[in-house]
Amino acid sequence: MWKEEIESVPEYDFDYTLLRWSLDPLIQLDRDERWVDVPVKLDDEFHIVRVRALGTTSQPLFELSSSSIHDKETLIDHVFELFQWGSDLNRVHQHFQKTNLAALFQNHYGTPIVKDFHLYDCLMKVIIHQQLNMSFAYTLSTRFVKIFGTERKGVWFYPSPEQTAALEYDQLRELQFSQRKAEYVIDTSKLIASGEIDLDKLALESNDSVSDTLVKVRGIGPWTAENWLMFGVGRENLFPKADIGIQNALKSYFNMEKKPDYEEMESLSKDWAPFKSYASLTLWRSIEGV
DNA sequence: AACCAGGGAAGAT
């Protein structure tokens, strides 16, 4: 068992991250005690790192601990990257003060891009969540992982691409996946298991290059590619215009009669680069009422 | 009961 304290750059609202994660029954956390157990899969071995907040939004400080015998520095680096502790959210806040989202960012300080735990998990989750209300979306992804994934000390790990690739469509239909969704999940996993799609390599390429590759896969459209880039890779400049939640948030924030079309969204977002992801996150957050 | 949901593929112009 080791422990280590890590500081990050203000403003970083970790409690909001815990709140958002509390929607996902797969994630073991405690919002009162302010910790979360992070699953870390390295070389097909399962590790768990507990991350506990000691500080505040304006003075972020975290305690990492684990009983894993794996190299401590590797685990710490992984978690540091996962939470994007290296990124300075003040520069983001300052940037948006010059835009039409100034008030929004005043109301929601320090919303970080917190990545999903692994690249493959993220892609599966995003595909499963397409077009579904959040409640049922989490029901499906939770069933998927609890039946085909692996549990260690109460912490859930997604199945590997190879494990998913070996499933029959009917096994997902039984979990109330649509036929299409079952095909998307299994067929995409087959591409990854066979090496035709290499997510680790993709994560090093430009946004456009990644999108071009992923959108060719049946079941992955622009929204899914953008969400993977944001929540899987942690890119800062994504604005998924196909997202119904973002459309509703814009309608509400700008007091519009109806949801904006693509052209209006393009116009509204013209000054947001290079930090569009934070606008997306903060817009989502705004309609969650927190 | 009808419409919506943090989309995308297939079919029709």
Added chain:
DNA sequence: ATCTTCCATGGT
């Protein structure tokens, strides 16, 4: 190329 319809199923 762009617009429309269908896919599936729970939530409201």
